[in-house]
Amino acid sequence: MVSSPTRRRTLLTGVGTTVVAAIAGCLGDDNGSESEADEPVVDEAEMTEGNTDPDAWHDVETIRFDGWVGGWVGVEPSAIDRVENPTLVLVDGREYEVSWKNMDGVHHNIAFWDANREVVADYSSPGNEVVGEVETLTLEATDEMATYRCEYQPEGQRGDVVVLEDR
Template identity: 65%
Template sequence: MDTTRGRRRFLSRFAGLAASGGAAVALAGCLDRADDEPAEPEPVVDTADSLEGETDREAWRDVETIRLEGWVGGWVGVEPPAIDRVENPTLVLLEGREYDLTWENRDGIHHNVALWDADRDVVREYTTDGTDVEGATETLTFEAVPSIATYRCEHMQEGQVGDVVVHTP
């Protein structure tokens, strides 16, 4: 089931039950979860379906173009298929290969994309200027180097962040 639609369906049914006095009955089903069982995390961005994409190296073998959507809550993968509708997906790259990372502003809030190392420094000036124009795109062309650890929006560093794995060829 699409978790976004499922969550919305639950909330709309709960609101209707609460209005009719049946909220306690609706919540009883939620109490079946054991106290020590952690709640499964869900995407923050409504257009995302998952928090986990395909990270198998073989699924990324022919990838040269990466497309993301920029939202306040996180990045959402568009292309390649290994990250389609995944929130803040892990990018799997081959060292020495050139990539085009294109992102689209989807909410009209100022975003950019930058590639950072483990010390939270921009790698080789791999960053875009940024834009707050909804629908605008920016493309960052870069060479995959081992020091790249994450990609981030420098304006929303904790929400819009994804891991990068760089493999040797």
């Protein structure tokens, strides 16, 4: 019997997908339940949910992260301290200083994207791969902002942005 390249490729694709899903934790554990989706990937993070109460963000002007290949870890304000890929709550028209520190020597940057995955108003830092180096991006919040991401690891290092109207 002659092996079909298409069937072999299909089988290998299926096996590869199963292996990737298992490594990523997408399959259930031995008890048949799903794995914990809310567990941080980065060891330095303590949780995946921060405080999104607008009152907690009222006086925020500075946002700080530690940059890891597995995710952004919040440092400041306290609403995101030790939170992996936290949701940012910004006020439309307000200026913010967003800084991040490279923690692992992998090339990272930070960019603010709209719903179409395009950078909003050139709000993107140049990036660096130097452990301990800090980059700062000054931006004005707009209702176009939907997410912030590392453009080099856009799926692992990403968080949502909620933009509120000024009170």
